[in-house]
Amino acid sequence: MTTGLAGDLRDALPGVPVVDDPDALSAYARDQVPGLPAGKPAAAVFPAETAEVQEIMRIASRTGTPVVTQGAATGLAGAANAVDGCLILSTRRMDRILEIDAAEGIAVVQPGVVNARLREAAQRDGRFYPPDPGSFEACTIGGNVATGAGGMCCVKYGVTADYVRALEVVLADGSVLRTGRRTVKGVAGYDLVKLFTGSEGTLGVITEVTVALRAAPAPPRTVVAEFGSLAAAGAAISAVLAGGATPSLVEILDRTTLAAIESWQPLGIGSDVAALVLLQSDAADADAQTEAWSGVLEGTEATGVYKADDAAESELLMQARRLAYPALERLGGTLLDDVAVPRGALTTLIEGVERIAAAHGLTIGVFGHAGDGNLHPTIVYDRAEPDGERRAFAAFDDIVSLALDLGGTVTGEHGVGLLKRSWLARELDPVALRVHASIKAALDPAGLLNPSKVFEATAG
């Protein structure tokens, strides 16, 4: 709101880039979701150090300027969208890997470090940072922590929250909170690390992240199975997992998604295939494991089971999964959902989405993390049709509603942001919303940090 904001920032922080040209600022207005509100920022600032973030927050507090923190803005819920008159606090220049301690299995990074860079650095030291959001080549660790990001690894390795050991956070008033620890275990005080993880920039600005690393896995081996019905696919997944198997990946693609892939880059998947299931093992005995799973799958109603014999063939079998979203994107505008249901409700959810697609006369492809019950129904709409986006959102609402009815959650790994804000109020009860508001008020009394995201501060 303050016209002198950019000037204040430049005066206080010589050497820190500040952008206030309206055309240049438009690049910072929104993340990857179309159709959500995005305001006009007053300025964007690019600190490189924690002390600079402190100064920025002091200026914001003094001038009553809302602050929206952005990493790579690859988010899928509008959490990083600008609000009118806000300051965009970009973490892009906070991109240093501060420490990798391979023996302890710990990395300490600034928030702007790109996920893939941390993975590579860990790998060079024989270590493995598992969380692998789809955007891992662009997204930042700070954004991953802020949104509680997931990925394909979660069925075996868990989500980002499971890897965050310690955080440094600049609070609304500019003070620095250091919380968490380097040790494997620890219960000293409230778990503030988990409170900030997934809070989507509403409670503080994450300025340093300590994550756990694991031993490097073996090169993965892949098994793919085709099914004539969703129910058969669901039963087959259960059959494999029932034996206590720990695949490092369990993905599913439905008929609509497969058709979109075939019409673009034919992989030879027949139109009679209702679902494709991919399993991977990255264990030391990956070959034996995938061999065993192939045996289990062949005893199910699978109409075809293919097992990779080496890493290259494994990669090839993964192609369908990698093409899923881009193949659907080619068909028109897309709206990507992110619901999670109990694992037993997985095929019921996909069947329900097929009914919703028919009812709305829309194409909706479903793919996702079957092992976690976390799916990404992707609604395709005609951008040229005036009513297209509205119709897509209507189908979207039906899908989220169905997931809740099945005992699920409105977001498995993408977060609430603006996209699911009204839905959060349905998933949570009024007491939970009131507790959210009271914690927000305790940590950010002036409501400057990412206002209007996740929940309305007046909720409850």
Place this chain on the structure above:
Amino acid sequence: MTTGLAGDLRDALPGVPVVDDPDALSAYARDQVPGLPAGKPAAAVFPAETAEVQEIMRIASRTGTPVVTQGAATGLAGAANAVDGCLILSTRRMDRILEIDAAEGIAVVQPGVVNARLREAAQRDGRFYPPDPGSFEACTIGGNVATGAGGMCCVKYGVTADYVRALEVVLADGSVLRTGRRTVKGVAGYDLVKLFTGSEGTLGVITEVTVALRAAPAPPRTVVAEFGSLAAAGAAISAVLAGGATPSLVEILDRTTLAAIESWQPLGIGSDVAALVLLQSDAADADAQTEAWSGVLEGTEATGVYKADDAAESELLMQARRLAYPALERLGGTLLDDVAVPRGALTTLIEGVERIAAAHGLTIGVFGHAGDGNLHPTIVYDRAEPDGERRAFAAFDDIVSLALDLGGTVTGEHGVGLLKRSWLARELDPVALRVHASIKAALDPAGLLNPSKVFEATAG
């Protein structure tokens, strides 16, 4: 404080047992730690249902009565100790297992369910609830969640917090918060489940817990190795773990602990053994795994390596670990510590404890969870000596201080309670303490829930 408290409770909750006889109440004054302050409760109440807990909290709020929630009172930090005039809210009668869904891998229980009962019930359905605090035959799931309890399984399976999916909590004003979810993944809103887990009764009364279950493991196989020095033991553990091994147990016992065992129930461990290391595998190929680890251990400075050939022999090898604490308890009064350090600092910590024991002229046995860097130095003192307890606490302080100096934490799994309250203020910085106080004030503005525990509400 209110003389009419018991009467109010009896009037409002017919059928709910209320104890106000001072002699009977003395049984509820403290947990398992000697030497910590414990006040006189005004009454104890034993609800069986959430609605009764709500009514109790409404009465407590109206009358300004502090409420101390107790499970089995097996805690090791004084967190469940009474404060003067408080109401003891016992969860003993809230002991129903409400649901076990083996297919989804979920159990829903009331807080008073004993850990061992949940383990047995899960096992009957082919499932496994891993968290296994030392007191698992007596302690309750509610207490485990409130303290963030650990155990011997953690090196492979993680701690209690890693298993809690959802909680029902009665807040200070009597309202009921339901938070979390049944799905594997989910990022809708702040992680209130983790905020309440480990909050030691200071933020609400846990009335229902939904935990994740795993596939049942194979019967464990044990390997034991003897070492002539602590450094050799530490190097050997690192050698086994470096290969990415995932033992289900990695425990260590030092010379002092071994001597205490030998003087009571001789197992034939020579006095030249400086450290005994136990490893277990519960994987499908446990025999092959422990065979491989034996091979690695034989290549280290181990002076003896023994591998169990079956489950019975495995049990036998575990005897030393099970005797560790009772053997030390036989020698006098004991003060059990619970520090955690980075894994690489493990032997430095044990060597430091040996120096501290010598400096204070005390016997201090060290045993614990070597795979997590979480040790339980146990100080033995002469109860008859007037100054004994004070001297024990002086040595205790030196150990905690050493753990912090080594980059560790003051409590790995027992919690802060009263025992480590002054230490929390040293581990956390003033900003972190201020955030703790602000969250406490947001959720319990009158400060009725377990006052004076974990941190002073006036902190920061």
